[in-house]
Amino acid sequence: MRILGLNAYHGDSSACLIDDGKIVAAVEEERFRRVKHWAGFPSESIRYCLTEGGVGLDDLDYVAINSDPTANLLRRLRFTLLNRPSPRLVFDRLRNQGRRLSMETELKSLSPDGQMRARLHRVEHHLAHLASCFLVSPFNEAVAVSVDGFGDFASAAWGIGRDDSLSVDGRVLFPHSLGIFYQALTQYLGFPHYGDEYKVMGLAPYGEPTHLPQMRSVVGLNANGSFALNLDYFRHHNEVVSFQWQGGVPEIAPLYSDKLCQLLGPPRAPTDALEARHRDIARSVQAMYEEAFFHLLNTLHARYKVDDLTLAGGCGMNSVANGKVRRMTPFRRMYVQAAAGDAGGAIGAAIHVWHRLKRSSSIIPASQGSALEGDPVKGRVVMDQAYLGPQYSNEMVAQLLSELSDDLEAKSFHVEKVNGVAELCDRAAEAVAQGLVVGWFQGRMEWGPRALGNRSIVCDPRRADMKDILNRKIKRRESFRPFAPSILREHVAEWFEEDADVPFMTQVFQVLEEKRALIPAVTHVDGSGRLHTVHRETNPRYHLLIESFHRKTGVPIVLNTSFNENEPVVCHPQEALDCFLRTKMDWVVMEDWIVRRFQ
Numbered sequence: 001m002r003i004l005g006l007n008a009y010h011g012d013s014s015a016c017l018i019d020d021g022k023i024v025a026a027v028e029e030e031r032f033r034r035v036k037h038w039a040g041f042p043s044e045s046i047r048y049c050l051t052e053g054g055v056g057l058d059d060l061d062y063v064a065i066n067s068d069p070t071a072n073l074l075r076r077l078r079f080t081l082l083n084r085p086s087p088r089l090v091f092d093r094l095r096n097q098g099r100r101l102s103m104e105t106e107l108k109s110l111s112p113d114g115q116m117r118a119r120l121h122r123v124e125h126h127l128a129h130l131a132s133c134f135l136v137s138p139f140n141e142a143v144a145v146s147v148d149g150f151g152d153f154a155s156a157a158w159g160i161g162r163d164d165s166l167s168v169d170g171r172v173l174f175p176h177s178l179g180i181f182y183q184a185l186t187q188y189l190g191f192p193h194y195g196d197e198y199k200v201m202g203l204a205p206y207g208e209p210t211h212l213p214q215m216r217s218v219v220g221l222n223a224n225g226s227f228a229l230n231l232d233y234f235r236h237h238n239e240v241v242s243f244q245w246q247g248g249v250p251e252i253a254p255l256y257s258d259k260l261c262q263l264l265g266p267p268r269a270p271t272d273a274l275e276a277r278h279r280d281i282a283r284s285v286q287a288m289y290e291e292a293f294f295h296l297l298n299t300l301h302a303r304y305k306v307d308d309l310t311l312a313g314g315c316g317m318n319s320v321a322n323g324k325v326r327r328m329t330p331f332r333r334m335y336v337q338a339a340a341g342d343a344g345g346a347i348g349a350a351i352h353v354w355h356r357l358k359r360s361s362s363i364i365p366a367s368q369g370s371a372l373e374g375d376p377v378k379g380r381v382v383m384d385q386a387y388l389g390p391q392y393s394n395e396m397v398a399q400l401l402s403e404l405s406d407d408l409e410a411k412s413f414h415v416e417k418v419n420g421v422a423e424l425c426d427r428a429a430e431a432v433a434q435g436l437v438v439g440w441f442q443g444r445m446e447w448g449p450r451a452l453g454n455r456s457i458v459c460d461p462r463r464a465d466m467k468d469i470l471n472r473k474i475k476r477r478e479s480f481r482p483f484a485p486s487i488l489r490e491h492v493a494e495w496f497e498e499d500a501d502v503p504f505m506t507q508v509f510q511v512l513e514e515k516r517a518l519i520p521a522v523t524h525v526d527g528s529g530r531l532h533t534v535h536r537e538t539n540p541r542y543h544l545l546i547e548s549f550h551r552k553t554g555v556p557i558v559l560n561t562s563f564n565e566n567e568p569v570v571c572h573p574q575e576a577l578d579c580f581l582r583t584k585m586d587w588v589v590m591e592d593w594i595v596r597r598f599q
Helices: 043-053 073-083 087-099 103-108 125-134 180-186 199-205 211-220 258-264 274-302 342-360 393-402 406-411 421-433 466-475 489-495 513-518 538-555 574-580
Strands: 002-007 014-019 022-028 060-064 119-122 141-151 156-161 168-172 219-221 227-228 307-311 333-336 413-417 437-440 454-459 485-486 507-510 527-533 559-564 587-590 593-597
Touching: 002 043, 002 342, 014 043, 014 342, 022 043, 022 342, 060 103, 060 342, 073 454, 103 227, 125 141, 125 307, 125 333, 125 342, 141 180, 141 274, 141 342, 156 180, 180 199, 180 227, 180 258, 180 274, 180 574, 199 274, 211 219, 211 258, 211 274, 227 274, 227 437, 393 406, 393 413, 393 574, 393 593, 421 454, 421 538, 421 587, 421 593, 437 574, 454 466, 466 559, 485 489, 489 527, 489 587, 507 587, 527 538, 538 559, 574 587
Parallel strands: 002 060, 060 119, 141 307, 307 333, 437 587, 485 527
Antiparallel strands: 002 014, 014 022, 141 156, 156 168, 219 227, 413 593, 437 454, 454 559, 485 559, 507 527, 587 593
């Protein structure tokens, strides 16, 4: 049974293909369109997934979509009757729902004969999120939590997962939302683009939570663990807040009201300098988010008395809060999928439909093993790695470099193929140890927003000036934003305060105090690092690169940042080479090939 999963007409549009319960392929549309967080119908992602699976549209049995416009319908009608929002706001919501309802027409346009035999299943947004974390987790039983902006008239949901089933026991409904709170304050702080919340996370450690009392007047905590916004500070519930989800960059007009400016002072323009007040507000926003987040988690643990947690939704990418879960709640283990945000809903919708059909039919066998090489958990597969995107052969890289060889040599670049992975990793590790900036391109592209060793830029974490070097040579981004450590899994306890497995870079832990001075390039101002644990079993080549660096330096860590320059992470070798050539990167390694810039 083949199921295509989709996140469409929303930020981070994406597709995945599941075959008999195994994840064959998954990718975000932005990687093909070259537009960050691309929103619309993910036609290129669908084409890739079908090609990777060796199937056509007519070979699909089901298409699962992570949105159900009929979900929470009575509560939507009740809100409209009681609050009488702007007619334009109602029309805007209906128009967006109409786009999602036209999905079958869009899918048929991809078929040569304009037909499709697959049946469509619409999965409520937060149910898809919950499925995307629990149903691919390593836990037989866990509390499942989803927190984001909005989807299908809700902003949060929670329940319990057991074996291959999942309940939804509670929700927070529109207009209350922790995601909207964080996004509105992100806009207020002068970061206007969709997905800029991570900038506030990076800025927060530079300030103090001096505005937390004001934040508590904006977000209230309820006795049942949920939260509520003081709507006087927001616009989204009764005014037309312009959303752009159709074929391009997602755009959202300001969500905060004039009253928020009266509470906190004038908002920062994107071109204004960052002042101490802005840093303190950022810290206070993060502190308020954590207060509400841990209030919910502690309440859920008391209710379910289960020590394992799975987390999804856009707020599941708040790696700072995630890294504090074991310190601030009784939960002992946590799983966050590589694409916790809306892109991950494609996998969630598809895997939910698979398990629902499997339970209702005796002819569908329980899934055994995993396309991801994870261990089955009572009929489920475990997503223990995220390498689900396109890959390109040595022959394709060789052809690209051959076509450009004269031009590269004329510009003083040296091109060579290295025979043997051990030698390749040893030479690249030596370059990193010498302070060079190395682009690292191999295998299948990562699923989710993080570069995890297949589309990465790798540097020496020991150099205190490496952040400045990277920003000057390549990234050209805000100086306050941290870079992440990729560490051999077997050495985590020697360098961090918590010994946990974080394969998808979704948690921030404190670096041991005595180690911070040794790896200043990946230690944030508050002594933390956004961990990426690397396993020999799931990424042997990247693991060997770090092992080689460890042998040379005594440090089992490299600085890892995404292979891009103010664009989506590179997908194709041509994009990797283009990024290398237009920046001041020193080396690029593409499969077994090295291109070096003469110094």
